[in-house]
Amino acid sequence: MKILLVEPYFTGSHKTWAQGYQKYSAHDIEILSLSGHYWKWRMHGGAVTLAEKFLKRNLKPDLILVSDMLDLTTFQSLTREKTHHIPFAIYFHENQLCYPWSPTDRDVLHKRDNHYSFINYASALAADNVFFNSQYHLGSFFKELPKFLKGFPDNNELKTVEQIKAKSAVLNLGMDLKKFDNYRPEAAFFNSAEYKKSRATLLWNHRWEYDKNPAGFFDALYELDKRGVDFRLVILGENFEQQPEEFEKARDYFGEKVLHYGYCESFETYAQWLWKADILPVTSNHDFFGGSVVEAMYCDVKPLLPKRLAYPEHIPQQFHETFFYDDDPDLVNRLQRLIFNVGIIRKQKTGHFVERYHWSKMAEVYDRAMEKVTR
Numbered sequence: 001m002k003i004l005l006v007e008p009y010f011t012g013s014h015k016t017w018a019q020g021y022q023k024y025s026a027h028d029i030e031i032l033s034l035s036g037h038y039w040k041w042r043m044h045g046g047a048v049t050l051a052e053k054f055l056k057r058n059l060k061p062d063l064i065l066v067s068d069m070l071d072l073t074t075f076q077s078l079t080r081e082k083t084h085h086i087p088f089a090i091y092f093h094e095n096q097l098c099y100p101w102s103p104t105d106r107d108v109l110h111k112r113d114n115h116y117s118f119i120n121y122a123s124a125l126a127a128d129n130v131f132f133n134s135q136y137h138l139g140s141f142f143k144e145l146p147k148f149l150k151g152f153p154d155n156n157e158l159k160t161v162e163q164i165k166a167k168s169a170v171l172n173l174g175m176d177l178k179k180f181d182n183y184r185p186e187a188a189f190f191n192s193a194e195y196k197k198s199r200a201t202l203l204w205n206h207r208w209e210y211d212k213n214p215a216g217f218f219d220a221l222y223e224l225d226k227r228g229v230d231f232r233l234v235i236l237g238e239n240f241e242q243q244p245e246e247f248e249k250a251r252d253y254f255g256e257k258v259l260h261y262g263y264c265e266s267f268e269t270y271a272q273w274l275w276k277a278d279i280l281p282v283t284s285n286h287d288f289f290g291g292s293v294v295e296a297m298y299c300d301v302k303p304l305l306p307k308r309l310a311y312p313e314h315i316p317q318q319f320h321e322t323f324f325y326d327d328d329p330d331l332v333n334r335l336q337r338l339i340f341n342v343g344i345i346r347k348q349k350t351g352h353f354v355e356r357y358h359w360s361k362m363a364e365v366y367d368r369a370m371e372k373v374t375r
Helices: 012-024 039-056 072-083 114-126 135-150 159-166 177-183 187-191 193-197 214-226 245-257 267-276 291-298 317-323 328-340 351-357 359-374
Strands: 002-010 028-035 063-067 088-092 129-132 168-170 201-204 232-235 258-261 279-281 302-306
Touching: 002 012, 002 039, 012 028, 012 359, 028 039, 039 072, 039 114, 063 072, 063 359, 072 088, 072 114, 088 114, 088 359, 114 135, 114 159, 129 135, 129 359, 135 159, 135 168, 159 168, 177 267, 177 291, 177 351, 187 193, 201 214, 201 267, 214 245, 214 279, 214 328, 232 245, 245 258, 279 291, 279 328, 291 302, 291 351, 302 317, 302 328, 351 359
Parallel strands: 002 028, 002 063, 063 088, 088 129, 129 168, 201 232, 201 279, 232 258, 279 302
Antiparallel strands: none
16 A cells, blocks of 8 residues: 655654654555644645645555644645545644643734644544544543634534544554664673662653743752752753753753753764663653653653653553652652662663554554555
8 A cells, every 4th residue: 555644844753753654664655744844834834835745746645644733624625636535644643722832932922822723623624534642642632622612603513523533543653662772781881880889860851841841850859959869860852942941050050960961963872871861750741642751661761750641551550659650749759769779770671661662563553544544
C-alpha cells in the first residue's frame, strides 16, 4: 500500500515520528512536508502550500495520513480533483482544545486562540479515521470538544462529537528507542568505584516551556538543597522561543552541581546523558504522551511522576506506588529518599516498561490500522 504522510511542521517529535514510521513500515510511505517553523502559520496556511506541492507531483497514494498541524478541510478542498476517492486519516500528537496556552500569548490576549481549536475540530470531522497518541489524549479531547462547541452562539452541532468519537482510536506514539542502545556505557562504567560513589544525578530533558512547569521542578530542588540533600543536575531540552527565567536562575543557584546545561547538539550526547542520569522528577502540567519521559525510562532513569496526564499509561498499575507522587510535598520527600538510596535504584530497570513503543513493535500496529482505514 502507498501512504502519503503530510506533515506541515516537520521538526522535533513530529519529524522523528514521520521518519520512524516511514523507516519501519511494511508499506511504501512518502512524506510531504514543510519546515518546522511558525506553528501558527503552518496551521493557517500550510495546507495551501502543501496542496500546491501535492498537485505538482505525480503522487497516487492509497491513503493520506496527516498530522494535527494540517488544516485538512483546506487541503482536501484544494486537491479534490485528485483526492476525492482517497481515504484520509489524521494523527493527533497534540490538540489546541486542550493545550494550555500561555496567558502572555498575543492570540489569547486578542481572543483569537479559538481558531486553532476549530481547525483541529473541522479536520477531525473531515477525516475518515482519527488517531490519538494516548488514551488520556483521546479522553481529554472529547471532554473539551462539547464545551468548545457550546461556546458558539447557535448551530453548535454537538452531534458531531459522537460522529468523530465513532471513528477515533488510540494509536500510541511509535519511537525509535533502540537507537539509545548504541550509546549505553560499558559495564565497566557502572561497576567503577567512581560511579558507585558518585552522588545522584537528577534529570530535566523536556522542552523549556511553561507547560512543563519548570518552576515546580526547580522549587522541589531548592527545597532539597535547603534540607542539605546533595545531588547533581543535568538540564537538557529544547527551547523554541523565549527561555523561562527559571532556568538561568537555577543554573546560577546550583553552580557546579549542574553537569550539563542546554540543548545537546548531537543525539549521541543526549543519549549518553540519559544513560548516566539516575532520577527524572516530572512536574509537567501538560503532556499528551510524554516522549521525553519514555526516552529517559528506556535508559533506566527512574521516573518520579504526577498521577495525571498520560503518565499512568506507561507503567503497570502494580508499580504506581513506586513511581508516582501525590502532591508537591510528597514529590520532595520521595525524591529525597531516592537520592539517599541511589545505590539501590541504580540496580533497578525501567526500560522494559516502555520498550513496547519501539517501532519494531508499533509499525505493525500502525500498518494494520492504516489498512483498516482503506477498507
